[in-house]
Amino acid sequence: MLTIAIVAFPNCHASGVHGVMDFFTVANYCGRSPAGRSEPLFNCQVVTVDDQPVRGYSGAVVTPTAKRESLHADLIVVGSSVEAAVGEHRLEQTLAPSRPLHGWLRSALERGAVLASVCTGSFVLAEAGLLDHQVATTHWRAAPLFRRRYPHLRLEEEHLVVDNGQVICAGGATAFVDLCVYLVERFASPAVALACSKMLVLDGRRTEQTPYMAFYSQKAHQDGAIRKAQGWLEQHYAEALTIDDVAAVAGLGPRTFKRRFKDATGETPLGYLQHLRIEAAKHLLESSREQTARIIWSVGYEDASSFRRLFKRTAGCTMEQYRKRFSYVSPVEAHSVAIG
Structure with missing residues (x-):
């Protein structure tokens, strides 16, 4: 025993x-x-x-x-x-x-x-x-x-x-x-x-x-410029943007911005942006019956294949599998909302 x-x-x-x-x-x-x-x-x-x-x-x-x-x-x-x-x-x-x-x-x-x-x-x-x-x-x-x-x-x-x-x-x-x-x-x-x-x-x-897993942004740091950039990214993640654009919001040069962002958040600016877009896609998969292609475009990606690979690597499953497991909107409810 x-x-x-x-x-x-x-x-x-x-x-x-x-x-x-x-x-x-x-x-x-x-x-x-x-x-x-x-x-x-x-x-x-x-x-x-x-x-x-x-x-x-x-x-x-x-x-x-x-x-x-x-x-x-x-x-x-x-x-x-x-x-x-x-x-x-x-x-x-x-x-x-x-x-x-x-x-x-x-x-x-x-x-x-x-x-x-x-x-x-x-x-x-x-x-x-x-x-x-x-x-x-x-x-x-x-x-x-x-x-x-x-x-x-x-x-x-x-x-x-x-x-x-x-x-x-x-x-x-x-x-x-x-x-x-x-x-x-x-x-x-x-x-x-x-x-x-x-x-x-x-x-x-x-x-x-x-x-x-869900993404929680790390803001318990003392770098005000980086916090400003994080807040801006959370509002504009779906737009076509470059890291230089975000660095300008923080008032920093691109190289300095990338270094300070990593030091403050533990993420690269690109990785942070990808996490925001994936979390937005997860929310839409959970709360709507929107087509996956439209979800991909709505979170700022034009290359659907690239986003699908990123999603699967991050979430451990495809977008369709994620929706099947976590969606709280039934097809009947979604149809009723669409008609209304």
Whole structure:
């Protein structure tokens, strides 16, 4: 039997903690022998830093089911702290409760335990030095903050699950489901994982969080000229323009503008403009039934093939696939609006 410790922190994603617990309980059911007499595959417990209940971000209370130090876990799942995904102004406060765990996590790794993080739980592993020379993923919205804080680490936020062998990371909040499927495949069998997916009515395991990513412009910098250019781009992205045009808005020479823009935002001016156009196209795919060719023209591209390649590379799917997955306007509604 594999012993699992799920670590819950203050302001955690409570449903993620309970969801992992539920998934492995279902795995025990699905992994039973036909006679129903086999030993459970997993002993899954919730632990906290001080063995006391914690309150999740939603206000729900998460109660530990075992004392942390006395539980010799084979697998430790580090849950997320929601606030780490929304900004760095409270990051130190968010990470502080996890610091007493660093030694415990390192000791567990040294004795052969597998460590896994969900969402921003990767920050905890990074703070403990457990992602050095590893590949990490995290919630896509927390990726820029992760890179700024740990520039020496390799982050691949487009992936939902990254397995380094003894250290595993999962992406956004509900990626705990994808992580659980993967862990059951690894520690039980693909057959048990498939049975769990059927029992819980889940699709096959996802591999990327790219289609869910949205572009958030970085404006928490002190360069007023670049902020002015960003605001202007956000209003004029659909127009035919050159980088020299934008540099003129900022009152800078082209070379100086490109350097300062990259320093301030982490993006090249062209990359920033492309992100704005892609986000505008996503919004139209979600909210309208407009033809894709017209959407491409409306966001400032004349070369439809070029934009389609850019969209697929950025979003991880075609424009048609994106619309099928995320559109909230049915063809019937769109027809009614057109007639009206």
